[in-house]
Amino acid sequence: MTTTPPRGDKKPFRPFSKPGRPFKGRGGRVLREAAPEFETGTVLLYGWHTVSEALRNGKRRIRLLLATENAAKRLDEEGIPHKAQIVPVREIDKRLAATPDAVHQGLFAEAEPLDAPDLKRMPADGVLLLLDQITDPHNVGAIVRSAAAFGVKAIVTTNRHSPEATGVLAKSASGGLEHVPFVTVQNLARAMLELRESGFLIVGLDSEGEADLDKIGLRTPLALVLGAEGKGLRQLTRETCDALARIDMPGAIKSLNVSNAAALALYAATTRLGLRG
Known part of the structure; x- marks a missing residue:
């Protein structure tokens, strides 16, 4: 979905360091x-x-x-x-x-980094978050914090164009890294297809989605896909989703920071699925 570009969204980050490479701040x-x-x-x-x-x-x-x-x-x-x-x-x-x-x-x-779960062995209930090249560590950290609060089973990111699960991201997550596993993949669209084969419903959040998230038919297991600030979901990511949903706003400003959009989407989805009681 279209979001407001954050302050300081600069150079893309990569997840865990390769041998011989230190982490970058x-x-x-x-x-x-x-x-x-x-x-x-x-x-x-x-x-x-x-x-x-x-x-x-x-x-x-x-x-x-x-x-x-x-x-x-x-x-x-x-x-x-x-x-x-x-x-x-x-x-x-x-x-x-x-x-x-x-x-x-x-x-x-x-x-040391925590062990990442196998994408093919994701729980058959609950919600996953998939992040499509969201590069700002503050935003991803805030998303992790919300994910921990709403009991998200895992966060899936790409090996490239994603921030490292360390430093600024960890601080912004405020302890959430200890409760939400990170899964890094080479190709997000391919990971989405694997999740669909495992029974997941793939819903992308996009400002031009066909219906408000409250009107989309949801079920578990569910994977919500969030796009990068400003750019939204990439074309292939959009095409791979089962449905595209928007979050309708009653006020004058119709777009949200991606971390705020994630929190609202998780609230709406977990409420409708009965996962918050």
Whole structure:
């Protein structure tokens, strides 16, 4: 669907680093330059909700945890097990030098990526989100947060033209990465066909959809497809959907930021499917 371009939607990002490549921070700057000790393939987590949810997740392997004295005390008070190294705040600031606007709240972690589920073994109930080249990590992080709130089974993105599940995205997701698996695929249209063969109904969100999402016949398992800011769904993606739906707005502004559109679509879909009770 047509959406308002976000601030700072710049260079495309890619998911997990390939061997020999460090993760890139916001704006494409290489984090290894600011902190040479980062390991290839490391997921960077910072901020209270992001790191505390990772510590609660038994499947997340933490390689390094740094905390200020106050942050470590809060972890202890909330009964969150940890093996944090107590450091001054400037040490965490130094680690995040490539992301100068990072709000870390005294917590920083280096972790391993979570295992991705097999696309062919998606649950036969509930909802998936498919992201068609949405590149801004703030937007994708906000989508992840909404997905976690509405019990989305997984988020499917492409290997290219998608942000890395680390750093800014993880902070924007506010702990949601620990609850919604990420599946990366080479070709989104092919993944959509595989999901259809598995019984999924594929509904794309588009401002020119044939009917409002409230009027489209829905069933589970359901896959909702969201397009990039400004460009919307690509032509092949549109053609591969079973239906195209729009979200009608009563006010003067008829378009939404893609993360807001995702939240509204999930609310509408899970309500109609009886998945919120």
